[in-house]
Amino acid sequence: MSQWLDQVQQRDALVATRDRSPIALDTEFIRERSYYPRLALVQWCRADGDAFLIDPVALPDAGALRTVLQGDSLKIMHSPSEDVQAFQRGWNLVVRPVFDTQLAAALAGFGPGRSYQSLVEDMLGTHLDKGETRSDWLQRPLTDAQRRYAADDVLYLHELHARLDQRLCELGRREWLSEDCDRLVETASNDAPDPNPHLGSRAAQHMNPTSQALLRRLLLWRETTARQLDRPRSWILDNELVVELASRPLTRIAFHALLDRHPRAPRRNREELWQTVSTPLSEEDRLMPLATAPDPSLRAPLKAMQAVVAEHASTLHIPEGLLCAKRHLETLLQTRQWPHAIDGWRRGILENDLLTRLP
Numbered sequence: 001m002s003q004w005l006d007q008v009q010q011r012d013a014l015v016a017t018r019d020r021s022p023i024a025l026d027t028e029f030i031r032e033r034s035y036y037p038r039l040a041l042v043q044w045c046r047a048d049g050d051a052f053l054i055d056p057v058a059l060p061d062a063g064a065l066r067t068v069l070q071g072d073s074l075k076i077m078h079s080p081s082e083d084v085q086a087f088q089r090g091w092n093l094v095v096r097p098v099f100d101t102q103l104a105a106a107l108a109g110f111g112p113g114r115s116y117q118s119l120v121e122d123m124l125g126t127h128l129d130k131g132e133t134r135s136d137w138l139q140r141p142l143t144d145a146q147r148r149y150a151a152d153d154v155l156y157l158h159e160l161h162a163r164l165d166q167r168l169c170e171l172g173r174r175e176w177l178s179e180d181c182d183r184l185v186e187t188a189s190n191d192a193p194d195p196n197p198h199l200g201s202r203a204a205q206h207m208n209p210t211s212q213a214l215l216r217r218l219l220l221w222r223e224t225t226a227r228q229l230d231r232p233r234s235w236i237l238d239n240e241l242v243v244e245l246a247s248r249p250l251t252r253i254a255f256h257a258l259l260d261r262h263p264r265a266p267r268r269n270r271e272e273l274w275q276t277v278s279t280p281l282s283e284e285d286r287l288m289p290l291a292t293a294p295d296p297s298l299r300a301p302l303k304a305m306q307a308v309v310a311e312h313a314s315t316l317h318i319p320e321g322l323l324c325a326k327r328h329l330e331t332l333l334q335t336r337q338w339p340h341a342i343d344g345w346r347r348g349i350l351e352n353d354l355l356t357r358l359p
Contacts, residue, residue: 001045002051002151006058014044014052015064021047022074024157025095028137028150029086035200035226035233037082040137044109045154053150057140061089069095076157078102078116086189094189098181101157103322106165107173107180116246119244123163176345192225196289203243204291211284214277215246221276225269237273238264245277252278297359298333304357305329313350323352333358 005011007354029037033207042054054065062069069075070093077083079102080095085094105114110122117128132149135142168174198216207215222237229236241262250258255274259265264341266273306329307319313320324346330338336358342350 002053004053006055012064014288020073022076024154025075025077026153027083027086034088036228037086039086043154052150068094076161083186096185100181101160103175106322108167109317179344199291205293211246213281218242301357301359308353
């Protein structure tokens with residue numbers, strides 16, 4: 001059973017009666033039609049098994065919960081990146097410290113990307129219903145089925161935490177998880193836009209510097225507009241049209257003709273978009289980093305580095321991608337600088353073997 005909280009007095013009483021033991025925590029949010037997640041429900045479960053469903057529609061401010069959610073008590077969550085963002089947007093706070101049961105399971109040797117339902121079934125022998133996954137969580141009142149589903153999302157986190165934490169302790173990997181969870185929260189709560197989004201586009205690798213500058217400018221414009229209007233990026237400008245607009249110089253007539261032909265072209269902001277495309281390049285545009293195609297001469301050392309990662313991952317019984325993603329190896333090869341993303345415990349395992357493979 002769970003208790004519904006939609007009054008300030010109920011919310012504050014929850015804080016007044018809690019101790020410093022870990023909290024099982026989850027959220028439901030809606031993001032299909034917006035840039036930012038809309039916090040729709042907060043699920044909270046104490047170590048004694050009492051679950052509470054907190055209504056952020058009725059309680060748009062965290063109030064007394066703020067101190068707890070940002071305090072020293074451990075928050076047990078499953079794959080919490082988007083939940084961290086939902087809390088930041090909905091209640092203007094960053095939840096920490098976090099114990100991510102999905103990440104803990106991967107570090108403990110239970111495989112990558114495990115869902116909450118699969119962990120509960122495999123580790124605890126309980127089958128959970130997935131029927132309300134795509135519910136409208138902003139509707140009020142929630143149905144009994146929605147409430148049961150939401151409560152289930154936190155009811156088993158304490159037991160998962162106990163088992164996974166014990167396993168990590170046996171393996172000597174508690175600090176690994178703590179380090180990764182801190183990085184996860186830092187990354188998820190960083191709302192600053194990427195200043196060079198074109199570097200993540202494969203299309204940019206085959207563009208000349210002028211087209212790359214236009215691509216970067218368009219992506220930055222899309223990001224700013226999506227945030228201002230709180231709409232998904234693709235609703236502002238989809239990736240195919242971004243690349244087409246950046247690929248060649250356009251007259252105003254050709255620009256409008258291209259947009260008229262494109263089924264998902266924006267109907268509004270056309271003049272603003274035209275100014276973005278047609279304004280001459282600035283000094284900043286000319287000094288920006290350029291995306292480059294992979295260097296064929298680096299294929300052999302990249303494969304050697306991937307083999308190193310695979311060998312260590314196999315020995316540790318953890319996923320290769322969790323230990324070190326291919327993109328971090330490519331960064332190391334291209335820049336000869338150790339990537340921040342594989343600092344900490346990963347560096348201690350990989351550094352010597354990877355650096356000896358640098359050409």
